[in-house]
Amino acid sequence: MSVVTLTATQEEVAQQMAQLGTQARAASNILSTAPTKAKDAALLAAAMTLRANVDDILAANKLDMDAAIEKGLSGSMLDRLKLDSDRIEAIAKGMEDIAGLKDPVGDVIANWDRPNGLNISRVRTPLGVIGVIFESRPNVTADAGALCLKAGNAAILRAGSESFHSSRAIHACLVEGLTAASLPEHAIQLVPTRDRAAVGEMLRGLDHNIDVIIPRGGHSLVARVQAEARVPVFAHLDGICHVYIDKDADIAMARDIAVNSKMRRTGICGAAETLLVDRAAVDTHLTAILIALMNEECEIRGDDEVLAKLDMVTPATKEDWSTEYLDAVIAVRIVDGVNEAIEHIATFGSHHTDSIVTNNEETAAIFLNEVDSAIVLHNASTQFADGGEFGMGAEIGIATGKFHARGPVGVEQLTSFKYQVRGQGQTRP
C-alpha cells in the first residue's frame, strides 16, 4: 500500500510541476517582449506591497522560525531564515534597485555591415524560463524573482522547506506587483509543495519548460544540481579562493589584501581560503601577514616552512589545500614563485576567484593570463568577487562554469541574444 501511495504522490507532484512549467513557458512568451516600463512597474508595485504587508510577512516568518527552532537548526541557519522589518525594507529596496537597472533586453551588443550591404546586429533577448532552487534565505524569493523578471524571463522558484511560509508571503507580494502591471501572474511562480520530488522534476527540465537552473545554497545542494540537472546550470560548487603574495609585493599592501580577502566576511564564496607566499618573500613578508591575520583571530594552518617561521601555526594537511573553510581559518603554503602558485591553484582551486599581490607587472600578467578562474585580480582583495562590486547591480550568484555566464550572474548574464539582419533584397549568389 505504501508504495502505491508514494507513487501517487510523486505523480501528483510531477503533474503539478509540469503545470508550473507550461504556465511559465506561456508567461515567458509574453515577458520576452514586455516593455521595460511594465517590468519596472511590477517591481516597484511589488516593493510597495512588501512594505504594506510587513506584518503578514513577519507572521509567516514566525511560523518558519518556530519550526526551525523546534527542529534545532543552527544559529547561522536561524539567522539566514530570520526576517525583521529592516530586512524586509532591504528586500523592497533591492527590488527598487533592480527596477532602476538598465533593461538588457533589446540591447545591441554588436552591429556591423557586410560588403553586400547586409547590416547585422547581435541583440540581447531573454533566456526563457529560469528555475531557481534555494535554501533557507527567504529574501532570495524576491531577489531571484526580480532579476529574472527584469531580464524578461519567467521564474520558477523552489524555496527551502524551512523558509516555506516566509517565501510564500513574499511571493504573494511579487504576484500582486505583476498583476498591478498587467503582466502574467505566472511570470514568477513559487513551487507550492515542500515535497522534495519537486526538485527532481525541475532538474529534469520539466519537459523543456525550464531553460536553466540556478542553485543558491550550500555545497550539497549545488553538487546534487550539477550531477542531476539535464539543463544548463549557473553555479559555483566551491569558492576556494587564493591570494598569492609575490616577492615583489608591497608588504603593507600584501598584508591588507590578505587580511581583507580572508576576514572581511569569512562566510562568502569570495573569501580567501589559501594564502600562497613566494619563497623569496618568506623572510620579508610572511611574518607581518601572519601576525596581522592572527590579530584578527584567524587560525593559520601552514606547511613545514610556515611552521618553521612561526610556532603558533597548526600544521596543514593535504586536505587543507582543498577545503573551503568559510570561517576564520586560512591555509598557508610557500611556493616557488608565480609558476608554482599557478600550479597549486590549478590543482586545488575551484576556478572561482584568485588574486596576486605584486608590483611586478610581468609577474602579474602571467598570473592573470594563466590562472583559469572566473575572476583573477591583481593587487585587490578577493572579496570584490561580487556583481555589485563589478557594477552589474544585483547578482543572482557567481558561476564558475565556462558556458554562457561566468563570474557574477547579473541581469545581462540572464539573457541570450539573436542576430537581426537587415537587407534591401539581398539573395545569396
Added chain:
Amino acid sequence: MSVVTLTATQEEVAQQMAQLGTQARAASNILSTAPTKAKDAALLAAAMTLRANVDDILAANKLDMDAAIEKGLSGSMLDRLKLDSDRIEAIAKGMEDIAGLKDPVGDVIANWDRPNGLNISRVRTPLGVIGVIFESRPNVTADAGALCLKAGNAAILRAGSESFHSSRAIHACLVEGLTAASLPEHAIQLVPTRDRAAVGEMLRGLDHNIDVIIPRGGHSLVARVQAEARVPVFAHLDGICHVYIDKDADIAMARDIAVNSKMRRTGICGAAETLLVDRAAVDTHLTAILIALMNEECEIRGDDEVLAKLDMVTPATKEDWSTEYLDAVIAVRIVDGVNEAIEHIATFGSHHTDSIVTNNEETAAIFLNEVDSAIVLHNASTQFADGGEFGMGAEIGIATGKFHARGPVGVEQLTSFKYQVRGQGQTRP
C-alpha cells in the same frame, strides 16, 4: 559468453576514451596560453602536409568509398564521402583561412573602471576540450580540428565509420602540423575506434574531460546527442526556416528572396522550407512567387487558399508545416498578417532562421523582435544563415540553443571569458 565479450570490449573502449580525455585536458592546458603564432604555424604546416600527402589521402578515401559502395550507400552519401584533389586543396585552403583569422583568445570584450579605481576587463579565453561527432564528410576532421585549435581548445573528433580511413589520413596531417609547431600532438585527437560505444563515452563527458559536444550530421545524430549528452551541446536539430511575404513587400524582391531562400541550395540548414504569405498579398504577390518557384522545378504544397489560386499545387497536410524537406519542395500557407506569421513560426519553426519581406519598417520590427530564432532577417534570403556570410570566417555549425553560442558557431563562439581585475591595493570596505 557473448555478454562477457561485449562487456570486455565496452570496458576497453571506455578506457581508451578516458585516456583520450586525459590527454586532451593536458593538451588544452598548454593550448590555452599557446601563442597565436604557434597555433597558426601548426595550421599552415598541416595545410602543407595535406597537399604533400594527396595520394595517401586519396588512397585512404578509396578504401572508404569502396566499402561505402559495397554497403549500398546513397548517391548523396557517397558524394559527401568522396575526396578528390580539388576537395583536398579546398580543405588545405580552409586551414590557411582559419590561420588568417584573428585569434579570439585574449581579446578584451569589455573594459571599465569602478569608482574605487578597480579596472575590470572581460577577456576571451578558450573553452577547454571540445568533442565533435560527425558523419560521413571527411573534411570536417580538418575544419573542426582547425577551428578548435585556433580558439585554443583541444579537440576530440569522432568521425563517422564510413569516413574512418579518410579521416585518419587527414588527421595524420593535422598531427604533423602540431608537431612542426611544437604544440602537443594530443591537441587534436581522432577517436581510434569505430565502436559506437565511443560516442556514448563522449556524451557522458569523459569524466569532465569534454566541455562541450558539437554534433555535425543528420537529425538522428543530433537528436541522440541532445537527448544523451551530459555536457553542453552546440547544435541545431532542424532548420525549418520560413520566409514571410508581407502585403507591403516589393513583388520582385519577394519572388527573388523566396526562390533564393528555397532553391539556391536545398540541402543546407538555412534553406527555406515554408513560405508564409500575407492574405492581403494573395492577389498581388502569390502567383508570381509560386510560378517562379515552379520554374525552378520546386514542388509546391499549399493550403486550401493556395490550391484555390493555382491548381498545380499539392495539398499540404499538417506534417508539411514541420517538415525539413532539404529538397526542392516548399510548403505554402496563407496567414493573416505578420502576427499570424509569427504564431505559425512559434508553433512549427525550429528557432533557426526566418525572414520577412516587406517595405514596412514597423511590420519588419515586429517580426525581427518577436520571432524567437537565432537569425531573423528583413528583406534578405535565409541562405545567408552562415558564419562566412556573417563575416565570422569559418563556422563549425549553427546553434539554435540559447546558451553561449547561438547562430553561427565560429572561433569566437568557441571561447569563454574571464574577468581580469587590476587594482592598486584595494580592499573591500
